[in-house]
Amino acid sequence: MKILRVVSDLYPAVVGGIGIHAHQMSTSQARRGHEVTVLTLNQNKLTDNELINGYRVVRFPSYFTICGNSFAPGLILEILKRKRAVEIIHAHSHLFFSTNVCALARLFHSAPLIITNHGLISASAPAWLNTLYKHTFSRVTFHIADHIICYTPIEKENIVKLGIDSKKISVIHNGVDTTLFTPRVSEKTTGKKQILWVGRFVTGKGVEYLIEAFSQVSIKSPGTHLVLVGVGPEKPAIEERIKKLNLQSSVTFIDYLDNEKLPGIYKNSDVFVLPSLMEGVPRTILEAMACGIPVVTTNLPHLVSIIDGAGLVVPSKEPTLLSDAILTILEDTFLAEKMGQRGRKRIEQEYSWEDTVGKVLALYESVIDNRA
Numbered sequence: 001m002k003i004l005r006v007v008s009d010l011y012p013a014v015v016g017g018i019g020i021h022a023h024q025m026s027t028s029q030a031r032r033g034h035e036v037t038v039l040t041l042n043q044n045k046l047t048d049n050e051l052i053n054g055y056r057v058v059r060f061p062s063y064f065t066i067c068g069n070s071f072a073p074g075l076i077l078e079i080l081k082r083k084r085a086v087e088i089i090h091a092h093s094h095l096f097f098s099t100n101v102c103a104l105a106r107l108f109h110s111a112p113l114i115i116t117n118h119g120l121i122s123a124s125a126p127a128w129l130n131t132l133y134k135h136t137f138s139r140v141t142f143h144i145a146d147h148i149i150c151y152t153p154i155e156k157e158n159i160v161k162l163g164i165d166s167k168k169i170s171v172i173h174n175g176v177d178t179t180l181f182t183p184r185v186s187e188k189t190t191g192k193k194q195i196l197w198v199g200r201f202v203t204g205k206g207v208e209y210l211i212e213a214f215s216q217v218s219i220k221s222p223g224t225h226l227v228l229v230g231v232g233p234e235k236p237a238i239e240e241r242i243k244k245l246n247l248q249s250s251v252t253f254i255d256y257l258d259n260e261k262l263p264g265i266y267k268n269s270d271v272f273v274l275p276s277l278m279e280g281v282p283r284t285i286l287e288a289m290a291c292g293i294p295v296v297t298t299n300l301p302h303l304v305s306i307i308d309g310a311g312l313v314v315p316s317k318e319p320t321l322l323s324d325a326i327l328t329i330l331e332d333t334f335l336a337e338k339m340g341q342r343g344r345k346r347i348e349q350e351y352s353w354e355d356t357v358g359k360v361l362a363l364y365e366s367v368i369d370n371r372a
Helices: 017-031 073-082 097-107 127-144 153-160 207-220 235-244 259-267 283-290 301-307 319-331 333-350 353-371
Strands: 002-006 035-041 049-052 055-060 064-066 069-071 088-092 113-116 147-150 169-171 194-198 225-229 251-254 271-274 295-298 311-314
Touching: 002 017, 002 073, 002 097, 017 035, 017 055, 017 088, 017 283, 017 353, 035 073, 055 073, 069 097, 073 097, 088 097, 088 353, 097 113, 097 127, 113 127, 113 353, 147 153, 147 353, 153 169, 153 301, 194 207, 194 259, 194 283, 207 225, 207 235, 207 319, 225 259, 235 251, 259 283, 271 283, 271 319, 283 295, 283 301, 283 333, 295 301, 295 319, 301 311, 311 319, 319 333
Parallel strands: 002 035, 002 088, 035 055, 088 113, 113 147, 147 169, 194 225, 194 271, 225 251, 271 295, 295 311
Antiparallel strands: 049 055, 064 069
16 A cells, blocks of 8 residues: 655654654565655655655754644645545644644544654653643544554543543554563673663653662772763763763763664663653564663653563652662662563564554554545
């Protein structure tokens, strides 16, 4: 079938959960014989139009960005141009303006629209704006869509609370390539204990609380190292805080790491930490679990059910409790090993990437058939 994917962030230009998900979904669908075109932003001065892994990418420059959301007139026009030339339109995250445009195109009789919810609120926007957006643009965009994909039942419940018909919402788990993300089979290449964080440096990721927690960990477990992988607007503030706490020698920043190289850094770590204040279902947690690495994260309801014995959860904005959880795993190798094994087993049983792709394609066919 002809599939049009619309997403603001796309790997490798943007390394993050949504971008990697869209890239891998497009790659897998193309390998199964489907014609996939992705409309996205040109954020790193890349080629405007090229073939990647069997799917077509068309990129457009943005004129300005507000709270992580970019405005690209060319992208808007291309969505409207292609709205009837495909069999399905799949937009990622209702938080992107491009997805709102897809909903507008649907009002003018475009191909059926499916939206994947990657989290109901934005980590880049203040609370008041999230609340306003959720009850206006989010509600309207979800209402117009033919179908919505959520990662967890809790996410589905939250969208239903906006007045959206539960029958048009499917829960399809996010997935991980378990042949790429695998447990280590030999000793780490470093003798130091290592804590890992991967993501974007934005306020909602709670990195500032991880730095405070790490300062306490460093006192009780000297020699422990922290690796931070990612970019984002809050990075300078994090670097400054690290200097004030005199932790420079114990922290390593990595701006960019190819997705194929990520498993290596997971396997070289003892614990993965994600102290987010808000999240969808972050790929990083699933990747860490697939690599058999214990996870420490905040007690967001849907994350609690995913971790469930594969790590520890703590309240958000609590550096001391976060530090205690990290130390518990670092100091108890038997516990850490058991958590890692549980995590790997859960990913294999419940978060297979091929299963995710198959369910999404089956949903496409169902939506197309119902329209006919």
